[in-house]
């Protein structure tokens with residue numbers, strides 16, 4: 001990967017602010033050049049459960065990326081033996097920790113996507129499986145893609 005402006009060689013698209021301009025060069029561009037280079041927003045803004053992204057078109061697909069976090073129940077706070085009694089009652093703490101675990105799985109998936117040179121993940125899904133008693137696997141997966149903005153004036 002070579003930057004169009006400075007000619008520097010980079011290992012992946014991750015270092016690029018746009019398809020051809022590196023992160024270092026981008027701030028030096030004029031407003032019109034920036035407009036023209038119109039890059040997709042940062043990764044987190046470009047993850048979706050849908051298979052298309054409004055205002056962008058998919059230029060390349062890198063296949064399925066996933067993030068897996070395995071948690072034992074003991075990590076889920078101080079719930080321990082009282083878990084069963086809490087169940088059905090106040091499960092806020094439990095759901096918060098699930099949420100945190102999902103977030104970690106999500107982050108892992110995103111970094112795998114970035115490693116492949118993707119700037120978006122589509123069709124994002126979550127899955128949680130109890131692989132053995134007290135051990136839960138949280139899986140987050142999606143399709144890593146490279147997108148580029150279609151006409152900005154369209155919307």
Ligand SMILES: [Zn+2]
Pocket residue numbers: 003004005006007008021022023024025
């Ligand atoms: Zn550059």
